[in-house]
Amino acid sequence: MSSYVALIWNRESLEASRFAGKLMDRLKAFRSQVPIVNAEDFYLCLLSEDGKPYHDCTLLDGGGVLVGRVFRRDGRRSSTTSRCSPSPPETNDPGTCARDLVARYWGHYVGFVRHSGTRHVEIVRDPSGAMPCLMTNRHGVMVLFSDIRHCVGLGILEVSVNWSHLARFLCYDRFATDETGLVGVTQLRPGECLSVSENGIDRAFCWNPADVCRARVIESRQRARDELRKCIEECVAAWTSCYTGVLHRLSGGLDSSVVLACLHRAAVRNLVCANHFTPGSEGDERTFARAAASFVGAELVEMPIGSRPTPLSSMLDTAIVATPAHTNLLSESQSALERLVGTRGLQAIFSGQGGDHLFQQGGSIQIAAEYAWRNGFRGGLLTVVEETARLTGRSFWSVLAAAVRYGILRRRVEWTCDRFDLSPLLTAEAREYVEWSPISHPWLEDARSLPGAKFLQIANLIDTQSFYRAPRRYADIVHPLLSLPVVELSLQVPSYVLAYGGIDRALIRDAFADAIPETITRRTAKGATTGYFNRLLIRNLQFVRELLLDGNLAAHGLLDRASTEAVLHESAMVSRPGLLWPLLNAIRAEAWIDSWLRSPREEAA
Numbered sequence: 001m002s003s004y005v006a007l008i009w010n011r012e013s014l015e016a017s018r019f020a021g022k023l024m025d026r027l028k029a030f031r032s033q034v035p036i037v038n039a040e041d042f043y044l045c046l047l048s049e050d051g052k053p054y055h056d057c058t059l060l061d062g063g064g065v066l067v068g069r070v071f072r073r074d075g076r077r078s079s080t081t082s083r084c085s086p087s088p089p090e091t092n093d094p095g096t097c098a099r100d101l102v103a104r105y106w107g108h109y110v111g112f113v114r115h116s117g118t119r120h121v122e123i124v125r126d127p128s129g130a131m132p133c134l135m136t137n138r139h140g141v142m143v144l145f146s147d148i149r150h151c152v153g154l155g156i157l158e159v160s161v162n163w164s165h166l167a168r169f170l171c172y173d174r175f176a177t178d179e180t181g182l183v184g185v186t187q188l189r190p191g192e193c194l195s196v197s198e199n200g201i202d203r204a205f206c207w208n209p210a211d212v213c214r215a216r217v218i219e220s221r222q223r224a225r226d227e228l229r230k231c232i233e234e235c236v237a238a239w240t241s242c243y244t245g246v247l248h249r250l251s252g253g254l255d256s257s258v259v260l261a262c263l264h265r266a267a268v269r270n271l272v273c274a275n276h277f278t279p280g281s282e283g284d285e286r287t288f289a290r291a292a293a294s295f296v297g298a299e300l301v302e303m304p305i306g307s308r309p310t311p312l313s314s315m316l317d318t319a320i321v322a323t324p325a326h327t328n329l330l331s332e333s334q335s336a337l338e339r340l341v342g343t344r345g346l347q348a349i350f351s352g353q354g355g356d357h358l359f360q361q362g363g364s365i366q367i368a369a370e371y372a373w374r375n376g377f378r379g380g381l382l383t384v385v386e387e388t389a390r391l392t393g394r395s396f397w398s399v400l401a402a403a404v405r406y407g408i409l410r411r412r413v414e415w416t417c418d419r420f421d422l423s424p425l426l427t428a429e430a431r432e433y434v435e436w437s438p439i440s441h442p443w444l445e446d447a448r449s450l451p452g453a454k455f456l457q458i459a460n461l462i463d464t465q466s467f468y469r470a471p472r473r474y475a476d477i478v479h480p481l482l483s484l485p486v487v488e489l490s491l492q493v494p495s496y497v498l499a500y501g502g503i504d505r506a507l508i509r510d511a512f513a514d515a516i517p518e519t520i521t522r523r524t525a526k527g528a529t530t531g532y533f534n535r536l537l538i539r540n541l542q543f544v545r546e547l548l549l550d551g552n553l554a555a556h557g558l559l560d561r562a563s564t565e566a567v568l569h570e571s572a573m574v575s576r577p578g579l580l581w582p583l584l585n586a587i588r589a590e591a592w593i594d595s596w597l598r599s600p601r602e603e604a605a
Helices: 015-028 096-102 148-153 161-171 207-215 223-241 254-265 284-295 334-343 366-375 381-392 396-408 426-438 440-451 452-468 484-491 506-511 530-539 541-549 562-568 571-573 577-597 599-605
Strands: 003-009 033-038 043-045 057-059 065-074 103-112 122-124 134-138 141-146 192-197 200-205 246-250 270-279 299-304 348-350 476-478
Touching: 003 015, 015 043, 015 141, 033 065, 043 065, 043 103, 096 103, 096 122, 096 192, 103 484, 122 246, 134 148, 134 366, 141 148, 148 348, 161 426, 161 577, 207 440, 207 452, 207 484, 223 254, 223 484, 223 506, 246 284, 246 577, 254 270, 254 506, 270 284, 270 334, 284 299, 299 334, 366 381, 366 396, 366 452, 381 396, 476 484, 530 541, 530 571, 530 577, 541 577, 562 571, 562 577, 571 577
Parallel strands: 246 270, 246 348, 270 299, 348 476
Antiparallel strands: 003 043, 003 141, 033 043, 057 065, 065 103, 103 122, 122 192, 134 141, 192 200
């Protein structure tokens, strides 16, 4: 997808107007800069590095612009543009607002609505969070952009690390916040709307998963099964219509196999599946991936990870991004994957990500509690309690007690950063800050009146926003199961309908039973990469010691040098597997800081 830059300012301010003019002049020097809106107080342009034509900007009939890949809820097409609009798209309808965009469209986009005759502009980020919306303000000009490198290229960014953001990141790398790792740069959160007018700046969520849960409840297993299959197939077909070639990351698990079945049904002509595997049985799912690919006659490319002792130093992601949450360790297969995409003419990378989070993969006693919440002691409560006990490995009586506590009595289920252990590497001061300022989200605050299973499902939904965090500039990233229609449907199906018979994700297994191999339908175990990453760190312990003990996190009082040094030994890594993710987060944070210390202005030019 193309990147964008938008400028909003008060035309009555001479300083702001002059600075906006300077920024527009600088933007014209960018390669492949295409202005879409050019008004006296609002400027929007697309930017492309490869000179490819623009197919991802939509002018709306009722006024406004959507930047990104979008689909109408009613199935009709909208007009696209790649040219400047001399009469900027705006709405005269006072009822048209950014909230309407989420009700009428889904996809990966940031939307802009300019109200006619006013200085009122609304910006909305789609609920998936696939398209970034970063913001900063200089000399009265609000600058919104999708790629931090363009902000650097405009010469308006004074790099200063937001150390409190990094402290939170070290505890939990997937938390959703409006902060970034840079002081003065914030972001619009997925599903959030920004309103800029004469009255000032206002922010509010225009899409709320709790509202979706309350809109309807699908108790019928048959109806839920039929709707789920139809919805997933239609969303995959919609996404495939955007591309002539697709690479599908096929793990061999249930969710990626379901997406492959839908890709096959959509008759994607140029389809290649890729399976990444690590040494050892826990990270090798090739048997299942081969079965899924063979079932539909798809090509499968197997890519080894960890087959040779690659130094960790060469795997650090040095891309300039706004937060360490967007920094990943680059696997050995990354260059091979990029070559495959380029040589085979593939434009997008698909996956089955999100299925675990939406369709009740994890066993929870809240499944029985939700049944009790909605049905009391009537009907099949004891059956659901028995099935939940089997799924979770808990005793019948403990699950029944939870059903009474959280279902009949409707006690709250708590979700804060306490759900995750604070990193044992942090200094006392950093731990105190995170404990004092807990990790939460407005969606969770509104979901406290819902059954605990739905509350936790919404928490998992927030977690999925991290799946789009790592940029892949050579291809679009698409997780079809996280398409908004699928997300909304899953929120309206009770957990005991999503998982029944003591089987996780039972509903989606049943819905696609005839479209995937039986061996995968019956499969409940999942692959893991924990062993691979543990071996990687042990093999590179000397490098990790130097990186962390003499790094920026320790120098700025976030990492405790003594505690960190004490765990950087093979015996500790083997006996304390919980150290793995705190260490990986610290390594990613150091790599992110280093990327900003390496003259980012020159790289972005």
